[in-house]
Amino acid sequence: MADNEIGRELKASELVPKTVVVLGRVDRPTMITTWVSAVGVDYVTFYQGEIRTTLIVRRLPDDTLADDTGARILVFEYLGEV
Numbered sequence: 001m002a003d004n005e006i007g008r009e010l011k012a013s014e015l016v017p018k019t020v021v022v023l024g025r026v027d028r029p030t031m032i033t034t035w036v037s038a039v040g041v042d043y044v045t046f047y048q049g050e051i052r053t054t055l056i057v058r059r060l061p062d063d064t065l066a067d068d069t070g071a072r073i074l075v076f077e078y079l080g081e082v
Helices: none
Strands: 007-011 020-025 030-040 043-048 053-059 072-078
Touching: 030 053, 030 072
Parallel strands: none
Antiparallel strands: 007 072, 020 030, 020 072, 030 043, 043 053
8 A cells, every 4th residue: 555545544533434444553564444334432343345354443532443452543544546
């Protein structure tokens, strides 16, 4: 993924189902593109259709996201072509 395909960091309140975003974990260098599947009061669900994988993360009170280990999940705009 090219750096010019990654936009600004998004808060959970800015996520919209059926849009593509770039996900990463604060302590890991790799990132993936994924679809926003659902945005709930205390969770966000992402879906990777090609590999048929669903990721559910916690939505924290400060509108950031964390996985089940407590690591912060980063979400960025995807500026590439869908």
